[in-house]
Amino acid sequence: MDVLITGINGQDGSYLAELLLGLGHNVHGIVRRNSQSENQTSRIEHIRHKLHLYYGDLTDFASIITALKKSNAQMVFNLAAQSHVKISFEQPVYTMQATGVGFLNLAEAVRIINPAIKIFQASSSEMFGNSADGDGFQRELTPFAPVSPYGIAKLMAHQTAINYRDSYGMFVTNGIFFNHESPRRGTNFLTNKVCKTAVEISQGKTDALVLGNINTRRDWGHSKDYVKAMWALLQLDKPTDAICATGHTHAVGDVVDHVFGKLKLNREKYLRTDKRFERPTEIFSLCGDSSKLRSLTGWKPEISFEAMLDEMVDYWLKELK
Ligand code: NAP
Ligand code: GDP
Numbered sequence: 001m002d003v004l005i006t007g008i009n010g011q012d013g014s015y016l017a018e019l020l021l022g023l024g025h026n027v028h029g030i031v032r033r034n035s036q037s038e039n040q041t042s043r044i045e046h047i048r049h050k051l052h053l054y055y056g057d058l059t060d061f062a063s064i065i066t067a068l069k070k071s072n073a074q075m076v077f078n079l080a081a082q083s084h085v086k087i088s089f090e091q092p093v094y095t096m097q098a099t100g101v102g103f104l105n106l107a108e109a110v111r112i113i114n115p116a117i118k119i120f121q122a123s124s125s126e127m128f129g130n131s132a133d134g135d136g137f138q139r140e141l142t143p144f145a146p147v148s149p150y151g152i153a154k155l156m157a158h159q160t161a162i163n164y165r166d167s168y169g170m171f172v173t174n175g176i177f178f179n180h181e182s183p184r185r186g187t188n189f190l191t192n193k194v195c196k197t198a199v200e201i202s203q204g205k206t207d208a209l210v211l212g213n214i215n216t217r218r219d220w221g222h223s224k225d226y227v228k229a230m231w232a233l234l235q236l237d238k239p240t241d242a243i244c245a246t247g248h249t250h251a252v253g254d255v256v257d258h259v260f261g262k263l264k265l266n267r268e269k270y271l272r273t274d275k276r277f278e279r280p281t282e283i284f285s286l287c288g289d290s291s292k293l294r295s296l297t298g299w300k301p302e303i304s305f306e307a308m309l310d311e312m313v314d315y316w317l318k319e320l321k
Contacts, residue, residue, distance in 0.1 A: 004028045004073035006058060006106065007080030008051070011184040012122070014043035016077060016227040021050055023231075028071035030056035030063070030080065043184050058102025064109040068117070075234055077120045078106055081154075084188065085126060086279050088150035095149045096156070103157035107164045107172065118171040120234050123158045125178040125219070125245070125286050126151035136249075137289040140176070140241055147281040162241070171239045175230055178245035178288040181308060182223040183315035190252060191220065192312060194259050199316035201270050202263045209270055212277030214252040217285040221246045222303035232297035245288025246301045258309050 003020055007013040008029025020027045031040045031053050041048050054070060056063035058080050068076070081099040082088060088095040103121060110117045128138045129145035146152045161172040185192040190211070200206040221244075229244045260267050293299055303311075 001075065002026045002028060002071050002073045004030070004067060004071045004076045006030045006056075006076070006078050008053070009041055009043050010079055010083070011043070011182060011186070011223050012180075012227055012230075013077075013079045014184055015182070015224050016079065016230060017044060017047060017051060019227055019231060021047060026052065028052040028054070028067070028073060030054055030067050032057055058105055059097050061105045061109065064106055065113065068109055068113050073117060075118045075120070076106065076110065077122075077230060077234075078103055079122050081122065082150070084186065085148045085150045086277075088148050088153070089280055092149035096153045098153075099150060100153035100156035104160050107160055107170070111164065111168055111170065115168055115170050118234050118239075119161070119173070120230050121157055121161045121172060121174050122230075123161075123174040123176045123241070124151065124154040125176060125243075125288060126283065127155045127158060127176070128283070128286070130283055132285070132287075136285065137247075137287050138243065138245075139289045140243055140292060147283060148279065158241075165239050173233050173236075173239040174241040175233055176241060176243045176288075177226055178219040178221065178243070178286055180221045180223045180226040181312065183312050184223065185312075190218075191255055191309065194255050195309065195312040196316050196320075198259045198263050198265060199313060199320055201265055203320060205320070207270070208272050209256070210272045210274050210277065211252065211256075212273065212275070212279070213282055214256065214271075214273060215284075216282060217249045217251050217287070219245045219247070219249050219287045220255075220305055220308070221301050222308045225301045225303055229293060229297070229299045232299050233293070236296060240292075240296070242293040242296065243288045243290045244293055244299075245290045246305070247287065247289060248305065249285060249287035250305060255309065258306060259313055262310060262313055
């Protein structure tokens with residue numbers, strides 16, 4: 001099968017491309033032009049020779065049409081987005097264009113070219129904001145109340161997906177994904193910032209880890225597990241909306257404690273906080289109930305929070321040696 005991945009050079013895009021190549025599919029992807037050509041394929045360099053890549057941008061409707069036509073894709077995974085919550089406060093308009101309108105461009109392009117193409121949309125737990133059920137979990141029917149431009153843009157895309165499903169009978173599935181990480185996570189996200197900086201401290205290259213709010217809680221899983229859920233969702237007979245999460249929540253401070261513990265670093269000595277890294281509005285606790293996904297597909301996470309952080313620390317120990 002021919003499969004198109006937008007955001008193929010992102011964390012999830014790169015793992016999904018590996019998974020699909022392993023299953024024997026033809027993998028096509030959209031990459032953005034960058035002033036350093038190495039950055040266009042930084043996470044997919046090792047498999048680049050097996051991929052079909054096209055320059056494109058979700059904000060450029062014509063480039064999506066071209067990629068859909070050239071790839072002849074029967075499935076599209078929309079993983080492209082301005083995906084950083086704090087940056088979405090600094091670039092709210094671009095975030096709406098790329099993360100919200102960008103999905104509309106894709107759905108409309110598919111409708112025009114071939115409405116039988118199946119679409120996966122990477123929705124986000126950020127759409128819930130501080131909304132939760134009485135037991136603290138977020139579920140598919142928990143009301144959405146986003147508190148960031150990123151969350152609002154993702155909600156626009158999410159509702160657009162449902163509208164294209166209802167209006168045109170298209171196969172558009174929303175995976176409502178909670179935070180997921182790996183050594184390929186951008187280093188300005190919490191987990192990888194902590195892992196990389198802690199290793200730098202252990203090697204004497206820097207003397208402090210400076211964070212924003214250390215009391216917020218997230219449901220952190222591993223990207224490698226989550227791309228398997230994306231694939232499983234598009235194998236179902238019908239499109240749907242389903243949460244992908246571990247069902248366990250940890251505080252930012254727990255990430256620091258685990259990583260500092262592994263490297264034998266003293267939290268009091270090296271951890272500082274600075275309002276510079278706080279957001280104007282914050283989500284205090286995320287914890288997803290993925291029962292629906294598990295019963296529909298048999299999916300379950302295989303990599304624990306601790307094993308994931310250990311892998312990330314080991315990556316940086318090797319990388320920064
Ligand atoms: P990521 O590492 O930031 O990757 C995003 C990718 O999108 C990058 O390859 C980026 O290109 C590309 N991109 C950005 N703007 C674009 C545009 N206007 N047109 C085309 N491509 C564009 O994100 P991720 O962690 O892999 O996440 C994948 C998707 O899942 C995203 O949509 C994200 O919002 C969503 N999501 C992620 C999480 C999570 O915890 N990771 C949770 C819920 C939902 P460059 O390589 O050129 O920068
Ligand atoms: P998010 O949940 O998509 O915003 O993922 P992040 O990894 O960016 O942030 C996770 C949590 O860590 C949020 O509650 C942040 O406010 C918190 N946090 C605390 N300090 C930092 C920091 O220095 N950088 C980032 N990215 N997040 C931080």
